[in-house]
Amino acid sequence: MTAIGNSPASRDKAFVLHPYTNLKAHETQGPMIIDRGQGVRVYDDSGKEYIEGLASLWCVSLGWGQERLVEAAARQMRKLATYHTFTHKSHEPMIDLAEALLKLAPVPMSKVFFANSGSEANDTVIKIIWYYNNALGRPEKKKILSRLKAYHGVTVATASLTGLPNNHRDFDLPIARIQHLDCPHHYRFAEPGETEEQFATRLAENLEAHILAEGPDTVAAMFAEPIMGAGGVIIPPETYFAKIQPILKKYDVLLIADEVICGFGRTGNFWGSETVGMQPDILTCAKQLSSGYLPISAVMVNEKVYQAMVAESEKIGIFGHGFTYSAHPVAAAVALETLKIYEDMDMLNHVRSVSPRFLERLTALGDHPLIGEARGIGLIGAVELVADKETKTPFEPAGMAGAKVNALGHEQGVITRAMGDRIAFCPPLVIGTDDIDEMFDRFTRALDAAIPVLKP
Numbered sequence: 001m002t003a004i005g006n007s008p009a010s011r012d013k014a015f016v017l018h019p020y021t022n023l024k025a026h027e028t029q030g031p032m033i034i035d036r037g038q039g040v041r042v043y044d045d046s047g048k049e050y051i052e053g054l055a056s057l058w059c060v061s062l063g064w065g066q067e068r069l070v071e072a073a074a075r076q077m078r079k080l081a082t083y084h085t086f087t088h089k090s091h092e093p094m095i096d097l098a099e100a101l102l103k104l105a106p107v108p109m110s111k112v113f114f115a116n117s118g119s120e121a122n123d124t125v126i127k128i129i130w131y132y133n134n135a136l137g138r139p140e141k142k143k144i145l146s147r148l149k150a151y152h153g154v155t156v157a158t159a160s161l162t163g164l165p166n167n168h169r170d171f172d173l174p175i176a177r178i179q180h181l182d183c184p185h186h187y188r189f190a191e192p193g194e195t196e197e198q199f200a201t202r203l204a205e206n207l208e209a210h211i212l213a214e215g216p217d218t219v220a221a222m223f224a225e226p227i228m229g230a231g232g233v234i235i236p237p238e239t240y241f242a243k244i245q246p247i248l249k250k251y252d253v254l255l256i257a258d259e260v261i262c263g264f265g266r267t268g269n270f271w272g273s274e275t276v277g278m279q280p281d282i283l284t285c286a287k288q289l290s291s292g293y294l295p296i297s298a299v300m301v302n303e304k305v306y307q308a309m310v311a312e313s314e315k316i317g318i319f320g321h322g323f324t325y326s327a328h329p330v331a332a333a334v335a336l337e338t339l340k341i342y343e344d345m346d347m348l349n350h351v352r353s354v355s356p357r358f359l360e361r362l363t364a365l366g367d368h369p370l371i372g373e374a375r376g377i378g379l380i381g382a383v384e385l386v387a388d389k390e391t392k393t394p395f396e397p398a399g400m401a402g403a404k405v406n407a408l409g410h411e412q413g414v415i416t417r418a419m420g421d422r423i424a425f426c427p428p429l430v431i432g433t434d435d436i437d438e439m440f441d442r443f444t445r446a447l448d449a450a451i452p453v454l455k456p
């Protein structure tokens with residue numbers, strides 16, 4: 001047996017199984033250890049400073065070092081560190097948070113269920129959809145529609161909803177009754193000469209044809225992120241949801257808005273649903289709900305869904321679902337304080353005031369020789385690396401260019417996320433224009449450094 005070194009990096013390699021990591025590469029490459037954070041910056045264990053261009057994983061809206069959240073957690077820890085919410089038990093942080101979320105909801109919602117992650121929230125929704133249709137005496141109406149490049153989580157059922165090959169391949173997924181439809185990305189999937197409007201019409205027609213082919217009595221729901229995040233920050237055509245929602249209504253198919261990334265101001269409105277004109281029956285949120293400080297997620301259901309669930313639970317005696325930490329009081333208290341900070345700082349106004357600078361710098365990257373498309377909205381965006389701008393031909397092998405540019409960004413002091421050959425930007429919402437400029441200056445230097453490597 002080889003001796004394990006004493007450094008954190010060698011102990012990481014010896015002891016940790018990393019999520020979303022090339023495990024073999026990790027054995028040689030080792031970890032990047034992040035030691036502390038302040039504002040929109042994080043520092044690694046050598047003291048090197050980075051602008052966090054992805055707000056950790058799309059979540060640290062308020063940046064690092066928010067004392068009010070630290071205090072809220074400590075206060076709640078001292079008062080009631082933990083308690084469950086099964087079998088009629090409750091506590092005020094949960095009640096207050098549910099009330100606050102219902103007030104903020106983009107469309108009238110009836111009740112809030114709490115979980116600990118985006119995956120758990122969406123997994124809960126899948127079960128609610130099936131429970132709802134059983135309640136209504138429609139045991140066949142169970143198929144759930146998602147979209148290619150969607151991201152809805154990693155549990156067995158939510159990884160099935162996710163429309164990305166890495167989440168299915170070798171995991172024996174997707175499970176039955178989950179189906180993937182068109183990705184609404186005009187740049188990649190429009191026919192030659194097709195306008196955004198025509199593209200949206202075609203996707204809506206495909207949706208209707210799909211429901212009819214499957215049988216409307218078998219199709220229960222459709223999940224959609226308002227703006228698709230991990231699939232590459234994909235902004236649908238302006239009329240996309242206006243065209244698909246009447247079809248869903250016509251065949252009594254529920255619409256679920258996955259607001260795990262888009263919720264809480266990210267797209268320039270409080271909810272992504274408002275930005276894209278979605279009127280969901282069920283909404284899930286997480287991440288920026290607590291500024292990522294503690295794990296918590298929420299599911300909001302409308303009155304129609306709730307009434308069916310009540311009737312079913314009366315009939316069978318229980319809604320038999322919940323997590324030990326559903327509405328953990330400390331996480332709920334931190335989420336509540338996060339919502340108060342959003343209000344106190346007029347977060348939405350701040351996002352709207354800095355977004356034009358963010359979008360100006362982002363879209364300017366579209367002129368760079370390595371970039372085929374630069375797209376964004378609010379304070380979220382991505383650039384797509386291509387080998388040939390004219391033909392949109394990707395680099396080979398897929399993902400190599402994205403990983404390279406991302407690594408060069410780290411060298412320049414900016415942390416972004418490579419999703420294949422798309423690089424995402426989703427900085428803390430509190431970022432100011434000077435740091436937006438600094439972030440893009442650093443990233444541009446990384447891109448320039450990539451030219452001789454990718455186009456020798």
Ligand code: PMP
Pocket residue numbers: 057058116117118119120122151152153154225229230258259260261286
């Ligand atoms: N839905 C969306 C839109 C997400 O972006 C994510 C995570 N990036 C999830 C669900 C899953 O959330 P979690 O990683 O907290 O399970």
